[in-house]
Amino acid sequence: MKILVCISKTPDTTSKIAFKNGNTQFEDAGVQWIINPYDEWYALIRAIELKEKNPTATIHLISVGGADVDPILRKAFALGGDEGYRVDTDNSDSYYIASQIAAIATQNQYDLIFTGKETIDYNGSSIGGTLAELLNLPFISLATKFELEGQTATVTREIDGGEEVATVQLPLVVSCAKGVAEQRIPNMRGIMAARTKPLKVVAPVAVEALTSVVNYELRPTKTGVKMVAADNVAELVRLLHEEAKVI
Amino acid sequence: MSVLIFLDQADGQIKKSAYELLSYGSSIAKQKGIAAEAVVLGNVSTDLAALGKYGVQKVYIVDGAGFQHVDAQVYAAAVSDVATQVGASIVVFSHNQTGKAVAPRVAARLKAGYVSGACALPDFSNGFVVKKTVFSGKAFANVQIHTPIVVIALNPNSYQIQEADGVAIVAPLSIAVAPASIQVTKVNKVSGEIPLAEADIVVSGGRGLKGPENWGIIEDLASSLHAATACSRPVADAHWRPHHEHVGQTGFQIAPNLYIAIGISGAIQHLAGVNRSKVIVVINKDPEAPFFKAADYGIVGDAFEIVPQLTAAIKKLG
Numbered sequence: 001m002k003i004l005v006c007i008s009k010t011p012d013t014t015s016k017i018a019f020k021n022g023n024t025q026f027e028d029a030g031v032q033w034i035i036n037p038y039d040e041w042y043a044l045i046r047a048i049e050l051k052e053k054n055p056t057a058t059i060h061l062i063s064v065g066g067a068d069v070d071p072i073l074r075k076a077f078a079l080g081g082d083e084g085y086r087v088d089t090d091n092s093d094s095y096y097i098a099s100q101i102a103a104i105a106t107q108n109q110y111d112l113i114f115t116g117k118e119t120i121d122y123n124g125s126s127i128g129g130t131l132a133e134l135l136n137l138p139f140i141s142l143a144t145k146f147e148l149e150g151q152t153a154t155v156t157r158e159i160d161g162g163e164e165v166a167t168v169q170l171p172l173v174v175s176c177a178k179g180v181a182e183q184r185i186p187n188m189r190g191i192m193a194a195r196t197k198p199l200k201v202v203a204p205v206a207v208e209a210l211t212s213v214v215n216y217e218l219r220p221t222k223t224g225v226k227m228v229a230a231d232n233v234a235e236l237v238r239l240l241h242e243e244a245k246v247i
Numbered sequence: 248m249s250v251l252i253f254l255d256q257a258d259g260q261i262k263k264s265a266y267e268l269l270s271y272g273s274s275i276a277k278q279k280g281i282a283a284e285a286v287v288l289g290n291v292s293t294d295l296a297a298l299g300k301y302g303v304q305k306v307y308i309v310d311g312a313g314f315q316h317v318d319a320q321v322y323a324a325a326v327s328d329v330a331t332q333v334g335a336s337i338v339v340f341s342h343n344q345t346g347k348a349v350a351p352r353v354a355a356r357l358k359a360g361y362v363s364g365a366c367a368l369p370d371f372s373n374g375f376v377v378k379k380t381v382f383s384g385k386a387f388a389n390v391q392i393h394t395p396i397v398v399i400a401l402n403p404n405s406y407q408i409q410e411a412d413g414v415a416i417v418a419p420l421s422i423a424v425a426p427a428s429i430q431v432t433k434v435n436k437v438s439g440e441i442p443l444a445e446a447d448i449v450v451s452g453g454r455g456l457k458g459p460e461n462w463g464i465i466e467d468l469a470s471s472l473h474a475a476t477a478c479s480r481p482v483a484d485a486h487w488r489p490h491h492e493h494v495g496q497t498g499f500q501i502a503p504n505l506y507i508a509i510g511i512s513g514a515i516q517h518l519a520g521v522n523r524s525k526v527i528v529v530i531n532k533d534p535e536a537p538f539f540k541a542a543d544y545g546i547v548g549d550a551f552e553i554v555p556q557l558t559a560a561i562k563k564l565g
């Protein structure tokens with residue numbers, strides 16, 4: 001069985017969000033980079049668990065991005081995974097990125113492709129679906145549990161107001177949310193092994209990007225909190241009713 | 248040329264998010280001077296003609312048993328076929344669970360530029376630019392779409408529902424529907440509770456509540472407001488509350504009209520999931536709790552004293 005895990009590099013969750021060059025680029029000075037938590041905690045770890053049950057399985061990692069992504073792929077390798085691809089491009093349109101992953105997936109014919117449910121920077125939630133469409137595969141989005149029995153996957157997924165259990169045959173694309181696996185810490189052996197795992201840098205295939213970011217804006221900060229005394233809860237209710245008009 | 252609005256349904260009813268989307272899609276149609284049309288997959292008992300009130304001129308129904316559950320492949324093929332048949336140039340979805348599964352596929356099928364998490368009407372002053380939330384609600388990106396066909400997924404609870412007079416034409420449409428490859432075997436609805444994603448008001452508790460046995464005051468307050476309940480991550484991790492209540496960067500991202508945070512410190516990862524709320528109320532015994540900086544109203548005090556008083560005061564409001 002061949003599993004592909006899509007990995008994205010994102011700023012650490014505590015990063016200060018700021019922009020530069022006329023608000024056209026993310027200000028990355030001083031930013032710590034991490035594996036997108038959904039890709040790491042859920043997608044990658046579940047793939048590793050599947051391989052632990054079925055040691056003949058192979059796990060490939062893929063990331064689309066510049067050389068600055070390599071350390072992130074190495075971090076992912078420290079947790080697990082056998083081989084990696086980096087498609088060398090800076091373009092960030094979701095169709096463009098999914099097309100790059102689709103090109104590698106078409107070469108290698110994976111049984112299972114995992115993505116995180118979204119990245120914590122762009123919040124697109126779009127790579128998995130786009131990729132599934134390009135490969136003409138079934139797509140389960142927002143999976144919270146993933147079990148495999150032979151070629152049949154049993155997946156629990158979020159739906160509005162609850163969850164749904166479904167079965168589907170491989171090959172398949174799944175976007176992973178909380179619940180699919182538990183976070184792990186890499187061990188020393190993993191960290192050592194990560195250095196020598198094969199990481200192929202490949203040139204992008206020619207595809208047109210369909211969108212581009214013009215600029216960014218910060219969310220305006222709250223103008224200041226109105227404090228209400230602890231012995232005057234009725235005043236809070238009045239403010240919410242008459243001033244904010246939310247109750 | 249038209250705007251095609253995808254109406255999401257559950258259990259034979261159009262979802263609440265769809266009304267917001269109708270207003271959004273119709274407004275885009277007005278901006279562009281083109282028709283606003285909608286599509287429903289599967290049978291619904293909602294009065295579709297009455298959706299004209301929200302500015303839509305025509306509602307297409309594609310009938311078929313295959314639409315009972317969302318199979319992204321089947322749904323995307325159907326919506327794309329409808330879009331092509333009716334000549335839609337802009338297709339809009341809600342960025343909810345269904346939209347996240349289906350919209351990117353539709354975009355790829357139509358080779359349309361896709362913007363998800365949109366939070367405002369497009370700006371046509373310089374091409375086709377859509378504003379979306381990024382960095383988990385901390386910022387926005389203005390994204391230009393370069394393709395003749397465009398797919399947009401709108402963040403739930405980010406556009407004002409507008410009603411006027413109007414009746415829509417309801418038109419059945421027949422298209423070939425592919426068999427589903429996803430077989431749904433079980434549906435677990437969170438019954439008796441208001442789904443977090445659809446709630447106008449959310450009451451949320453954190454570690455400050457000390458233990459699951461103390462959640463009665465949260466639930467009472469929530470029920471007095473017809474609100475959904477939520478919690479911080481450590482609370483879900485400790486199994487004090489179910490995982491589907493976990494909000495934040497790594498849980499659900501919500502945007503209710505009112506978010507009441509009780510005994511939650513306001514860590515940056517928590518804020519990332521709730522900062523799109525219109526009004527935030529914080530109740531915390533620590534005046535230095537970072538959450539106050541992100542709040543509209545605050546009370547410094549002991550949750551165990553304040554919250555029951557708050558519930559009582561709200562009940563008085565009637």
Ligand SMILES: Cc1cc2nc3c(=O)[nH]c(=O)nc-3n(C[C@H](O)[C@H](O)[C@H](O)COP(=O)(O)OP(=O)(O)OC[C@H]3O[C@@H](n4cnc5c(N)ncnc54)[C@H](O)[C@@H]3O)c2cc1C
Pocket residue numbers: 013037452453454455456478479480481482493494495496497498509510511512513514515516517520530531532533536548549550551
């Ligand atoms: C990568 C990453 C992702 C994360 N994702 C999330 C996420 O999605 N969601 C999330 O919530 N967290 C997330 N966290 C965790 C986050 O950093 C905080 O640890 C967490 O939000 C704290 O939860 P809390 O506010 O309930 O608890 P605490 O930080 O322990 O705060 C408890 C608060 O209760 C107050 N309090 C205590 N007793 C009372 C009382 N009697 N009355 C009133 N107030 C009282 C205290 O003053 C304190 O402010 C994440 C962390 C990381 C590193």
